[in-house]
Amino acid sequence: MDNISNQDQAIELLQELGLKEYEARSFVALARRERGTAKDISETSDVPRTRVYDAIRVLESKGLVETQHSNPKVFRAVTIDEAVNTLQSEYIERTKSLRSALSGLDPTDDERTTDATHEVWSLSGNQGITSRTQQLIEGATEELMLVIGHESIFTDQLADQLRTAGERGVDVIVGAVDEDLHAEIRDALPGAEVFVSGLDWLSRSPLPSDDTEISRLLLADREAILVSSFVESGGDSREHEQGVFGRGFDNGLVAIVRRLMATGLLFRDDPRGSE
Structure with missing residues (x-):
């Protein structure tokens, strides 16, 4: 068979x-x-x-x-x-x-887009969200803060990307949803700051009817945010991943996570303290 x-x-x-x-x-x-x-x-x-x-x-x-x-x-x-x-x-x-072919396409009009600081875009599917995660990690120049809500997100590929970011001088801060994942990340990323997340709602919601599980939360250079979660599909809550992405210092979603980070709420016993 x-x-x-x-x-x-x-x-x-x-x-x-x-x-x-x-x-x-x-x-x-x-x-x-x-x-x-x-x-x-x-x-x-x-x-x-x-x-x-x-x-x-x-x-x-x-x-x-x-x-x-x-x-x-x-x-x-x-x-x-x-x-x-x-x-x-x-x-x-x-x-x-x-x-090469896509880069050489002629635009259909003369519109020039401007940076929008209040836009939020949705992403769907593990491949697309993983690709956006890689893009943000590779584009970071100062700091990466990543909270991992489920062990399946922490792959060898992601570990390699974070190590590479650290080697080029980016501060890498990683939060894990539990102690077991914390130990795994700490062993794989000895040069990073690794903590157990203080956000219990990453894996379980206080609302009885909400089974959503946050899979990853990434803040790059404090101006770009990616948040994703597992959604039920065919009875498997981890079969499909959906996320939202926002960019810009004034973006509300970015500001909320940035403030959580500044108050130390993202991590237990965060040595960084408030800013």
Whole structure:
């Protein structure tokens, strides 16, 4: 059952990375064996034999398959590491081209936006919120204050980003929702100030009908704020993440968090004191 599940997942992921269905099925069929003919591939992958050759030609052009010109022809997939590296390189090149194309778009009008200090924007989905978190961390020049409401938010990638920020001179202050997470963060970020959050409502609301769980609260340079929470989706309260983002020293949302920080309410026994 696990093999079938892994096969279907591999085919789906290969399609997401740009391969067509028959190409993905043919490659997975070859990855399951040392080598094979078009007949072997067809029998394993359910790809019509006449279409296997077309799929193999594409896979060969991408550097994913090698061909032995015998009679009949024999094919083999490159190693898993080589295949992943090849697809990763192609993905990176495509995203670079996309960045260039998007940056070169002509504006539809002559409007010039101005910095708005009272706007708040909503974000949806873990990937988008994680990306905005990274952007704020990488753009910070003075101080980062991050309160983590759930252990799933503190990933190796986030730890690396915070360490890098600290190495370039940014003050990194991290609050954890409980003692266990506090210990994990402290071990991963020895150069940061790490505390247990004093905001119990991060994980549990005083309102009986409110099951919202705050997942992260980030204040960058005291002028940009990102707050996100887990929302129920299909019975799993942590399946979907939603957030709000605001920027500007006069932004009300930013001001509230900045004042909480100044009064020491964000952390228990905050040595920074009030300002």
